[in-house]
Amino acid sequence: MTRAELDKNPRDVAAMFDAIAGRYDLLNDVLSAGQDRRWRRAVVGAVDAYSGELVLDLAAGTGTSSESFTAKGARVVACDFSLGMLQVGAERRGGASSRGVTVVAGDALRLPFADETFDAVTISFGLRNVNDVDQALAELRRVTRVGGRLVICEFSHLPVPVLDRLLGRGMEVGLPLVARGFGNDPGAYAYLSESIAAWPDQPALAGRLQAAGWSRVAWRNLTLGVVALHRGYREG
Numbered sequence: 001m002t003r004a005e006l007d008k009n010p011r012d013v014a015a016m017f018d019a020i021a022g023r024y025d026l027l028n029d030v031l032s033a034g035q036d037r038r039w040r041r042a043v044v045g046a047v048d049a050y051s052g053e054l055v056l057d058l059a060a061g062t063g064t065s066s067e068s069f070t071a072k073g074a075r076v077v078a079c080d081f082s083l084g085m086l087q088v089g090a091e092r093r094g095g096a097s098s099r100g101v102t103v104v105a106g107d108a109l110r111l112p113f114a115d116e117t118f119d120a121v122t123i124s125f126g127l128r129n130v131n132d133v134d135q136a137l138a139e140l141r142r143v144t145r146v147g148g149r150l151v152i153c154e155f156s157h158l159p160v161p162v163l164d165r166l167l168g169r170g171m172e173v174g175l176p177l178v179a180r181g182f183g184n185d186p187g188a189y190a191y192l193s194e195s196i197a198a199w200p201d202q203p204a205l206a207g208r209l210q211a212a213g214w215s216r217v218a219w220r221n222l223t224l225g226v227v228a229l230h231r232g233y234r235e236g
């Protein structure tokens, strides 16, 4: 069984995603009952990338979202440290630099890009998996141009604590079972529910963005708070 623990050791996290890369997107659709597509559309709308812009999709995985950011002519760098995830995505798109998306292997804690490279930076379901969230937020800010924007899409918490705990319990039991049914590693999906339960709620994450130097921080809930989109700007 290949799974990460809540210490989020980078080797374990990368190995876990390498192991599930082939079925990652299929299982997302199944486990979220198709909601993931709605969440991804909301991210594309929030990033709102247009022609001439350069977007960083960090922890891009197979790059399922990355290509959508190119719809109005932006170019996208899809960066991740799981070579397995990047490879599955590159094969689907027909190459490591294809359809406006260029794949770059890199660690969120030490991004392989110069200061102020990107007009917009975004990370979907990735920030929860890094072992130093504040460092990742600082790195994202460093590579964003002044005036540029950040959009984070991440699992979050329902505003009613008792419902949030019920949902958490349901995921704890249900996710590994469904994953096993689809021939995938249940350990990776046990990690998913544990890491969501331990993840900060919406106001706490907003505070972390502000502490990392992001301005005009705001968030909005999707699917009642199962997922939240956080936004911030680099002003200085």
Ligand SMILES: C[S@@+](CC[C@H](N)C(=O)[O-])C[C@H]1O[C@@H](n2cnc3c(N)ncnc32)[C@H](O)[C@@H]1O
Binding pocket: 010, 013, 014, 017, 058, 059, 060, 061, 062, 063, 064, 065, 079, 080, 081, 082, 085, 106, 107, 108, 109, 123, 124, 125, 126, 129, 130, 131
């Ligand atoms: C749940 S997947 C999300 C993939 C994609 N963004 C999506 O929305 O489907 C999380 C991704 O974060 C990547 N990741 C975790 N920690 C990372 C780090 N420190 N640097 C780069 N990528 C990281 C993993 O390799 C994995 O591909």
